[in-house]
Amino acid sequence: MSASEQPMRVLRPEKTLRELALEKMRDAIVNMHFRAGERLVERDLCDQLGVSRTIVREVLRHLESEGLVAIQQNRGPIVAETTPEEARQIYEIRGVLEGIAAKACAIQKDPAVVAELERILARIRAAYAANELAAVLSATTDFYRTLFENSGRHVAWGIVNSITARINHLRSMTIKTPDRDKQGPAQMQKIIDAIKAGDGAAAYEAANVHVTNAAAIAEALLAEQQGAKAR
């Protein structure tokens, strides 16, 4: 059969308007094109996105369930503010979830995955060296995605992805921290080493340490901000 290799399916990427609007809005919020706490007036968003109010409302509801938008009684949606305490909780959750993904990878011990992770880590180091912080962030996301998807942890990846969006501003701050360009990659290397060794417990630990470390940096930065404000 000529079609046995390539299943010849006619795929259609045709996303709905709603999905496009959702991505645009999520992107806008995550990249802070709105101030935290800013009101999101439905009719204004209709103009800005060029879609009807129906769509805007569906999108806002969706983002609410992701925690990026908060809807207050009779006042409508605003950009959700993530408190330091919530950020702490989010880092804690990421710590254990990334831990189990890393552990699962270690147990599988797939050389292809190890190679992929090493390629991505090289990209991260290069991005740090070139001081391209956006590239650091996206490559780091790739690193974790690889961990999750290759161990079949799709549900967990969905959760991590969703909650990480709420602390994106902290992520971009932590990677700018002095020495993080060495510490971060070093910790990720440990994850890879543990996977290569097939050591599940060590992989869990290494992934957990990496997140816990980022959490500590973020907490320090927030405390500093708080201090500066009180001054």
Place this chain on the structure above:
Amino acid sequence: MSASEQPMRVLRPEKTLRELALEKMRDAIVNMHFRAGERLVERDLCDQLGVSRTIVREVLRHLESEGLVAIQQNRGPIVAETTPEEARQIYEIRGVLEGIAAKACAIQKDPAVVAELERILARIRAAYAANELAAVLSATTDFYRTLFENSGRHVAWGIVNSITARINHLRSMTIKTPDRDKQGPAQMQKIIDAIKAGDGAAAYEAANVHVTNAAAIAEALLAEQQGAKAR
């Protein structure tokens, strides 16, 4: 002051129609008033819920983001089916999240929380004895809610709550299993004991074991079903 104790606030539970519809729909799906995979025709739901299509659409979108509804290209929403593999992942996630909540409780070691947990566990035992399975489920949910909320893990509780909805049918099956009426409460007692002793690691382990056990039972039941179908 006569009003000092009871702050005399005129609270308004005034939920929006949308929220009411959302709860009704979620309830209907979780309690399997729809078959898995069944199409959810918007206009029909309008009639059944007595609300406009606007609301129904927002609700369906919301439930999609919770994973209870799946929306397929140009065919509209259907009741999402949770595969055995997804169920496995969900149990794994619950295992670690309930673990960290239990651990946090153990570190706090609050006698009031311990007392509360023991009250709830007594209710669970009573419900098992009376063979009131719905009461077992709701009390078990209370047990875990107590663990999460009293350790301030609100974000994690939200996640657990949401993913647990997707395996509700398995939950009601596992608690019917022979011996689960003894094993389950015994494992929960271990969690309480560890908290009482302030032993974080033991509390994590006990909570994790409880969930892992439920997962194993569910997996066995699913395998059995599969076998029966193939017969």
Place this chain on the structure above:
DNA sequence: CCGCATATTATGGGATACCATAATATCACT
């Protein structure tokens, strides 16, 4: 000029009616 009551406006919550299109079902013809 201040305090209060009263418009006014902005906006959300919700409902309808409508259109275009895709998927499906029906049917008629050869």
Place this chain on the structure above:
DNA sequence: AGTGATATTATGGTATCCCATAATATGCGG
């Protein structure tokens, strides 16, 4: 029987309504 044309159903999406309420502006009496 199988092909093609047609009708039906339902989604994706839009445009407007209406009403209730929160915030703001306005105005008036002292």
